[in-house]
Amino acid sequence: MSLLRTVFNDSVIIHPPGFYITGLQTLPYISVYVIFLAFVYVVTVLFNSLVIYVIVFNHCLHTPKFVAVGNLAVIDLVLNTCIIPSMINIFLIKDNFVPFNLCLAQMYVYYAFGTLESFALAILAYDRMIAICVSLRKNSINTQQSMSFIIGLTWCFSLGIIAFAVGIMTRLSFCNSLTVLSYFCDYSPVYRLACNDYTMQWTVANSLSFLILIVPFTLICLSYVSILVTVFRMKSLDSRVKALATCIEHIILVAIFHLPLITIFNISFYLHFINDDLPFLCLSLASCTPPCINPMVYSLKTKEIRNRALALVRKTKIATDQEKKRHWRGLTTKM
Template structure:
């Protein structure tokens, strides 16, 4: 009976048989060569059944160990991405006779190269506590004091409510993602966070524009203030800004469901950011690009230009006043608003200008700057209005004294 070819173990190392190399790597070389020797000696594989079985068992053990090793490595990778998220299938729907594939969710992966970033999120926890306490105080003081029921303080309450919702939609989730290391966010929750963040950010810019309108009427049209800026007018302005913004952001967020995500699900940002998310899709997202660009102009640039025009008119009016005291008094009433505008717009302008003209800004530094520009203003706004607005400060002090007296009585 013809014998199979026997591997020659005397070959030079540079001519090593690839089969021999694979077998040696498996750790079954000894069994392999024992089988080869048996075959060479007896010239009949039936007389080498014991050696054949030993070699088969060794190779089976190697393959099983290799399989377990690969499964363990895969599980460790999934655990590193999201230690608490079970594996879920992609969701498939149909739109215009086309399949739309939605992932179970996304992984937020910002701040990868920054050292001691956990300190930043501990700081954000403090920022969130200050945001909640001071904005609630401002809302409480204004609502429960009839003397502050005026158009200006309605606009201040509007800003405080927006600040409270804005930081509540972003900071707790950031702490969970980056401090608790749970960076998975379900698809629908991602859209909800995206909706609230962009709605409140847009309303923040319009709230600053509304406060600029209040200063414009008070300084430039003092004789018509009671007709141009009444509670009814201010309520209508606030209601219109909320209605338009809610509708526009609902559309921009809703069209995210048109996209299929069959590539990566890793969003490089500090939350479910609109642009980094739609760029992960595997179909045409040109409508999303134009929508994002249009909304940036309509919801951020337009209010900013209105504020600049307002202060241009205020400066002209102020410098036309003959009395220096009147000039100083008029400008003093604008100080807190100018500070609010500065801390909201300047960081955004600096980051986008650096990215546009220099292009070399580190992605992690950009994400850090944008997160600070989003989270810090809602914390500082109520503090600035409390310290710089006499009416609020006086009533807040009275409220604290009353609370202390009540506590002492208990």
């Protein structure tokens, strides 16, 4: 296989045509697991598309809260689209070769939208904090314009910072193995294949990967500390229960997304698994299932979205029934 050579800063940078993804190959019944992920992907596309459609085409839902919910649905959709079709191609169709540029593109999209997912949950925590802690002034503080600005800021930060981290890959030479021990073009396994030393860039990239996971989680924790302080200052027990009840779905989302990722990173760093593919299996499950669960746990349990979604389903069913009746009448007339 020929290598692509690029002259960069008066030195030769060797870029291979692509990489071979070999993670999860030792696990039994991996095809069954990938079929399960395919089902997860279908559910992700259907429910998140429904949430996006309902929010976009209903002007009464153009509020700060639902702008944040729609933002999460878009991120969920892109995140699973980046990973699951690729896994189907690798483990079911048995085509595990990924071209170099496509590999970097997948790496960028996965980490950029993984970062956006983390910040999207922090934004929803911020929305809950404003609604509970300063309920009398929430309409003046948390406006649609301010929410759109915050979301836009997180997008600019996430896309920019991950572009910097992935851009480091273009400065590396890959002249040894082309085998990536992961289930996709993961940053760390690809970086370890480089045959030149960029220690400073690796340190920066590790610091960024720590920040994009820990900083949003810290913001979420601070938001809930403020919420708990406010709730326990309430005199009425009924008011406390109602305030906390509005946070339950969001807490579930945070637990589903952040806790498995943080746990897997720590366990894989300090402990050694009997099967080297086990951390990748857990990580793929922790990455792919939250985008599927988010709309069902959070969005579709919200009364406004649920009512609009049910109305849309009824309208579609009525239109389908009418179309069937017209078709049947046309057949009867011909007979």
